[in-house]
Amino acid sequence: MNLATLLARAARVDPAAPALHVGRRLHSRYGEFDRRARALATSMLDAGLARGDRVALFMTNTPEFLEVVFGAWYAGLAVVPVNCKLHPREAAYIVDHGEARAVFVTPDVGHALMPLVPGLRRVEHVIDVRTPAFASMTESRAADIADRAPDDLAWLFYTSGTTGQPKGVMITHRNLLAMTLCYFSDVDAATREDAILYAAPMSHGAGMYAFAHVLAGARHVVPESGGFDPAEIVELSAHHRNVAMFAAPTMVKRLVDHVEATGADPSGVKTIVYGGGPMYAADIRRAMAVMGPRFVQIYGQGESPMTITALARRHLLDTSHPRHTERLASVGVAQSCVEVRVTDENGRSLPNGTPGEVVVRGDTVMKGYWRNAEATANTIRDGWLFTGDVGALDDDGFLTLMDRSKDMIISGGSNIYPREVEEVLLGHPAVAEVSVVGKPHADWGEEVVAFVVLREGARATGAELDRLCLDHIARFKRPKQYLFVAALPKNNYGKVLKTELRNRLVPPADPPA
Ligand code: AMP
DSSP: OOTHHHHHHHHHHOTTSEEEEETTEEEEEHHHHHHHHHHHHHHHHHTTOOTTOEEEEEOOSOHHHHHHHHHHHHTTOEEEEEOTTSOHHHHHHHHHHTTOSEEEEOHHHHHHHGGGGGGOSSOOEEEETTSHHHHHHTTSOOOOOOOOOTTSEEEEEEOOOSSSSOOEEEEEHHHHHHHHHHIIIIIOOOOTTOEEEOOSOTTSHHHHTHHHHHHTTOEEEEOTTSSOOHHHHHHHHHHHOSEEEEEOHHHHHHHHHHHHHHOOOOTTEEEEEEOSSOOOHHHHHHHHHHHOSOEEEEEEETTEEEEEEEEOHHHHHOTTSTTHHHHHTSOOEEOTTEEEEEEOTTSOBOOTTOOEEEEEEETTSOSEETTOHHHHHHHEETTEEEEEEEEEEOTTSOEEEEEEGGGOEEETTEEEOHHHHHHHHTTSTTEEEEEEEEEEETTTEEEEEEEEEEOTTOOOOHHHHHHHHHHHSOGGGSOSEEEEOSOOOBOTTSOBOHHHHHHHHSOOOOOOO
16 A cells, blocks of 8 residues: 555545644645645656655755655655755765655755765756745646555665664555554554644654654644754644654653743643653653653664554553553553564573563564665564664563663673663762763773763762662672763764764774884
8 A cells, every 4th residue: 555545535534624834834734735745746757757766855844845755655656854964965875875866855954965966876856845846846737646565665764874874774655554553552542633743853753653643634733943942842732732742852851851940831742752762760750740641652763663662651650550660761562563572692582581682573664774685684584673772571561671782881791781870870860961881991891981961050979970879780880980071972863872982982093103
């Protein structure tokens, strides 16, 4: 099935229902959204694009993003959404590697890409969505929906590439449909009364949540700022009501700080889906205390988008459960359309409570990496996706993630999971953020080092933090060194760059003689 069917149906059932908004302003209703997408499909086909071709999007958040995605699908094309925060050279790499034949841009980021376009092998058209040329594309006749098989490529998603070049993850129509249905069963039952707010880049998970909300015939809201501004989010939520949004843990933190500091009323927010990186138990407790029962956690990765496990609202709220604290620090249970196991290096299931690699199987798992059979074969083995994440299942099926396997520290032959040490250090009231990494050590292999960001105006010493660790975890796990820094290095998605922190600890190599 072609995922554009979701829009076709919503528009037929309820053409007058409001669909796309910029801030408070209505941009289009479902009938108009569908008409413009179908016209874009005709224009793309008239421009010579053929089924299976790829169309890249390098845009800041805007309603046209969804028009182009659905337009491409109507035409039987696949999309390559590029994170608008990337450097133009990184964006050019993705457009070129994905062999896109057309690129849709917003002028703010697109202009920097233009000088690089002549070097891109396949690009024939660059279309700025703010120009009359784009407007006239949306006035063509309406295309019919192209036939697509479930395994056809729908979305070529590039990994954030914290190590090496980003890889293209092939996401099919089946993958996105399964992900969309899981949103209803495991995350939040979206309804026509809801509004999804795009506070994170639409090229990533936040944008993928559009499909559940198209299915529901809900409203879509792009903040005027195009991104994440806590005051704007609270204001827009109060206006639109029943707002759902995806937010990385760092965004949740900023929103909670804002609501706490200003006393703003968060009641317009229905659901904040958080994930994409670790949320510490202390942080989610505080978030719920300040903002109420508005949270659901998901764990996913580009290779099984947004869909590995979920920690449901009811589990977050069930404070009387004897293992509530453990559950808060977990990522919840397997979502309904996938199986999740924890395995040893040979892919054999480990007993509950034993950490190992998290593997996933189901309809959300990618088809493979684009033009990279070797990486595909390493990552999908016997039908299971090897996530590279280390975790442990408990007897109730809750998964707790330790770390990416490459982030695990091995000191004196013992495995140390930085996440566990970070959870303890975050319990100190002066600590705002912390990241624990391994530093090469001649005798021990590695030793534990903590990078610590203190809250504004707060003070703490290494000795105090050491005391805290001694009170909570085994001696060998405690950091041997505390480095107080103003901020942690993060990538465009807000993930801490542990590789960069590790590099800071390695003495520079001797210059060549
Ligand atoms: P990406 O493919 O860029 O979305 O990154 C996916 C990775 O982010 C996963 O493999 C995990 O390491 C991490 N991640 C995603 N969701 C969570 C979560 N809820 N808690 C902790 N880590 C997460």
